[in-house]
Amino acid sequence: MKPKKTVIFIDDHPVFRKGLKALVAEGKTYDVLGEAGSAGEGLKLALAVRPDIAVVDLSLPDRSGIELIRDLVHRLPSCRALVVSVHEKTDIIADAFRAGARGYVVKDSAEGSILAALDALAEDEYYMDSAVSAQVVKNILRRQTRNIQLTDGRYESLTAREQEVMSLLAQGRTVREIAEKLSISQKTVENHRSNIYSKLDIHSSIDLVRFAVKLGIVDMDLWK
Amino acid sequence: MKPKKTVIFIDDHPVFRKGLKALVAEGKTYDVLGEAGSAGEGLKLALAVRPDIAVVDLSLPDRSGIELIRDLVHRLPSCRALVVSVHEKTDIIADAFRAGARGYVVKDSAEGSILAALDALAEDEYYMDSAVSAQVVKNILRRQTRNIQLTDGRYESLTAREQEVMSLLAQGRTVREIAEKLSISQKTVENHRSNIYSKLDIHSSIDLVRFAVKLGIVDMDLWK
DNA sequence: ACCGCTGCCGGGAGATTTCCCCAGCAAAAT
DNA sequence: ATTTTGCTGGGGAAATCTCCCGGCAGCGGT
Numbered sequence: 001m002k003p004k005k006t007v008i009f010i011d012d013h014p015v016f017r018k019g020l021k022a023l024v025a026e027g028k029t030y031d032v033l034g035e036a037g038s039a040g041e042g043l044k045l046a047l048a049v050r051p052d053i054a055v056v057d058l059s060l061p062d063r064s065g066i067e068l069i070r071d072l073v074h075r076l077p078s079c080r081a082l083v084v085s086v087h088e089k090t091d092i093i094a095d096a097f098r099a100g101a102r103g104y105v106v107k108d109s110a111e112g113s114i115l116a117a118l119d120a121l122a123e124d125e126y127y128m129d130s131a132v133s134a135q136v137v138k139n140i141l142r143r144q145t146r147n148i149q150l151t152d153g154r155y156e157s158l159t160a161r162e163q164e165v166m167s168l169l170a171q172g173r174t175v176r177e178i179a180e181k182l183s184i185s186q187k188t189v190e191n192h193r194s195n196i197y198s199k200l201d202i203h204s205s206i207d208l209v210r211f212a213v214k215l216g217i218v219d220m221d222l223w224k
Numbered sequence: 225m226k227p228k229k230t231v232i233f234i235d236d237h238p239v240f241r242k243g244l245k246a247l248v249a250e251g252k253t254y255d256v257l258g259e260a261g262s263a264g265e266g267l268k269l270a271l272a273v274r275p276d277i278a279v280v281d282l283s284l285p286d287r288s289g290i291e292l293i294r295d296l297v298h299r300l301p302s303c304r305a306l307v308v309s310v311h312e313k314t315d316i317i318a319d320a321f322r323a324g325a326r327g328y329v330v331k332d333s334a335e336g337s338i339l340a341a342l343d344a345l346a347e348d349e350y351y352m353d354s355a356v357s358a359q360v361v362k363n364i365l366r367r368q369t370r371n372i373q374l375t376d377g378r379y380e381s382l383t384a385r386e387q388e389v390m391s392l393l394a395q396g397r398t399v400r401e402i403a404e405k406l407s408i409s410q411k412t413v414e415n416h417r418s419n420i421y422s423k424l425d426i427h428s429s430i431d432l433v434r435f436a437v438k439l440g441i442v443d444m445d446l447w448k
Numbered sequence: 449a450c451c452g453c454t455g456c457c458g459g460g461a462g463a464t465t466t467c468c469c470c471a472g473c474a475a476a477a478t
Numbered sequence: 479a480t481t482t483t484g485c486t487g488g489g490g491a492a493a494t495c496t497c498c499c500g501g502c503a504g505c506g507g508t
Binding site: 185188191 | 484
Binding site: 383384385386408409411412414415416419 | 458
């Protein structure tokens with residue numbers, strides 16, 4: 001039998017801490033080593049008992065939970081931080097992960113997702129609420145949908161082949177590479193490009209990339 | 225009482241479709257209007273019965289589920305697409321959302337998350353599996369670290385004049401416009417550009433725009 | 449002062465792009 | 479059956495791009 005994972009709670013609401021303790025105690029898979037109501041106490045507690053997981057509220061009386069997490073994971077690298085917060089703003093979430101958190105759960109989500117988050121962190125995985133995920137998705141799509149509204153029609157007026165060529169051009173491929181990849185002549189690629197320019201009312205490769213970025217046609221994550 | 229939401233299934237595995245039907249029928253909150261085993265049938269079915277939600281598998285025999293979704297949401301804007309897939313790669317997920325999907329669930333996740341996804345889409349919300357969210361988090365973190373890596377040095381090694389020229393080029397200005405604006409010859413602008421290419425290790429105007437976007441030198445929101 | 453370095457300015461030359469024109473063929477639409 | 483559309487390929491010319499080269503002014507250094 002595996003040893004139980006150990007956990008502490010850092011939250012300034014005693015009632016919420018009590019709820020967490022009860023929730024975790026039911027499962028019998030985690031040992032609660034202690035709890036704290038402020039960042040200072042929390043850090044001291046963590047360094048003393050060295051838990052596997054620290055559940056941290058972002059809004060603490062003395063210091064930001066973000067800073068606490070940054071300190072915590074730095075001075076106790078074996079400890080995984082799970083954020084439990086009322087915030088659903090994506091920039092705060094991103095800050096938390098950037099500071100070293102491994103999981104993020106909103107406070108009003110189901111009990112199950114908190115347990116699921118603990119299990120994920122115990123397995124050294126990441127976890128994010130589906131409620132939070134929805135926000136992330138919206139954020140991913142926000143810029144795109146807005147731009148699609150602005151440019152409605154024009155890109156869709158391109159034929160499938162033209163869209164294919166445009167995508168490759170926007171990715172930085174040369175005419176020669178595209179011709180080889182598509183098994184057509186360079187001249188044909190150039191003709192497609194001319195048609196693209198004409199339909200989109202643009203006049204240079206720079207404009208093409210700008211248009212592509214605006215529409216989210218190119219995946220910036222794939223850029224080296 | 226609200227009218228039941230209507231749903232169709234597009235998946236090439238008959239057994240999985242049967243499971244979905246059984247799962248949804250239990251809840252009594254959705255009407256299953258039909259099912260299809262290929263993209264072609266699925267699109268035809270959707271246009272015929274006009275469901276509120278289409279559950280789509282990404283791997284279909286005749287066409288990519290991504291393309292199907294793109295067509296579907298374009299020709300039936302009132303229909304929300306929920307992807308059910310075995311893939312957990314973030315680029316595929318991103319493609320799906322980019323194509324117009326509103327939800328993403330991995331096939332081996334709990335039954336509850338599929339129902340939760342349907343409920344979310346019925347409320348015009350987005351949904352993403354927590355199993356998938358973990359991948360998204362990793363992707364967010366990877367992007368962060370990578371951006372930090374590539375930002376260091378290179379762009380800062382450009383002289384003030386070169387940064388000025390690069391900014392103008394990335395904004396879509398022509399060499400002639402830049403030469404006039406800076407009161408220098410076109411040839412000089414071209415030489416600044418060459419030096420920029422050399423220092424950034426890029427070799428075309430397309431690469432320059434990509435680099436500029438990546439570093440946030442250009443403000444995409446100002447693009448017309 | 450002399451030298452080396454760097455930033456800024458230009459030219460030359462070949463490759464490439466951009467924009468016209470042209471045409472054949474197959475598939476789809478009318 | 480006819481027209482339209484899309485994909486393919488090409489010619490040519492002007493413009494532009496990309497990379498090579500050198501000149502000039504400032505600026506600090508052994």
